[in-house]
Amino acid sequence: MAGDSVISPQRSKDFGKHEHGCDHYKRRCKILAPCCNKIFPCRHCHNETSNSLSNPKDHHDLVRQDVKQVICSICNTQQEVTQVCSHCGVNMGEYFCDICKFYDDDITKGQFHCNDCGICRVGGRDKFFHCEKCGSCYTVDLRDNHFCVENSMKSYCPICFEYLFDSVKSTRIMKCGHTMHMECFSQMTMQNHYRCPICCKAVLDMSAFWEDLDMDVSILCNDCNSTSTVQFHVLGLKCRQCNSYNTRRITAPANH
Structure with missing residues (x-):
């Protein structure tokens, strides 16, 4: 074994603790x-x-x-x-x-080794359980409370393409059961994208948004200057008087 040219004295086990390592880990x-x-x-x-x-x-x-x-x-x-x-x-x-x-x-x-995963995890053994079907450890609040997708964690994040299973970043399980990094999920929703990149299912509860789309709105026609009430449509709002789509909404849904 290679070492110092002179015999080093035995030091306490805590000597140099937290003083060595890299950006990923403190270790000696x-x-x-x-x-x-x-x-x-x-x-x-x-x-x-x-x-x-x-x-x-x-x-x-x-x-x-x-x-x-x-x-x-x-x-x-x-x-x-x-x-x-x-x-x-x-x-x-x-x-x-x-x-x-x-x-x-x-x-x-709170590091611990999961024998089923075959690797070390962080967060505390008592706060995680291993899902056999998904093939990974999840927080205990997801026990019997998530949609299982076989080996869902043994895949790549659909946003950044980093392998999820042994990633050091926190992950998010979506309603559909697919997973991605929590940070990638936040960035995706901040850009108003609410569909799973893998299966296109909604990743959040969109019921309030769907209700908004179903509501009637008041519009003013820029061509005939008449007002009318029509059902909201994402592509355009049609004037009931002259059938023009050159309109603008003049009232918002009541729950806005």
């Missing part, structure tokens, strides 16, 4: 990626780097379970995957999963 180790034999702070850093290479043939993702070697950020010792550094004795991650080869010093995230 780096990983040696077996796919390209390069050192990265975490698998996300690896994936961002490898997938930004100029040659598309070089693009690849790191399989987290394949990591065999890590490098302690405190004493620079390379060693097999383990929680406590074999050389200086620090916890290389306050949270550690030997299956996912995952380290994180910020345990306020």
Whole structure:
């Protein structure tokens, strides 16, 4: 194993906690990626780097379970995957999963490993359940309260095309059962798009909007100057006197 040229003293397990890591995780180790034999702070850093290479043939993702070697950020010792550094004795991650080869010093995230998903999740084990049909963990308020779509999370966000199953971003389950990132969902609805990009079903309760469209409105005809009451139509409002569509609405629905 590679390490400092002099023997480092044994340190407390909390030494250097929250002082090392990257934008994705606070941790006291780096990983040696077996796919390209390069050192990265975490698998996300690896994936961002490898997938930004100029040659598309070089693009690849790191399989987290394949990591065999890590490098302690405190004493620079390379060693097999383990929680406590074999050389200086620090916890290389306050949270550690030997299956996912995952380290994180910020345990306020409530990390837990889901055996059915096969990966670590965040948010607290008691706040999530695993839906067998959807193939993923959901918050307990969705138990028996969502429309199941087989392996719905093992797909790509229909907006940004990032793989949802192991994404670090929060997700939204729509009424139809399809999923997308919460941030992408918010951006979509802010732009007045309310249909699922996959199946075109409404993603929100649109009943109030449909009621507005069913209401009669008063219009003024720009051609004959008469007023009339007609049923709202998204394409145009027809004057009852001269049949012109050159009109404008002069009253809004009563519930506006």
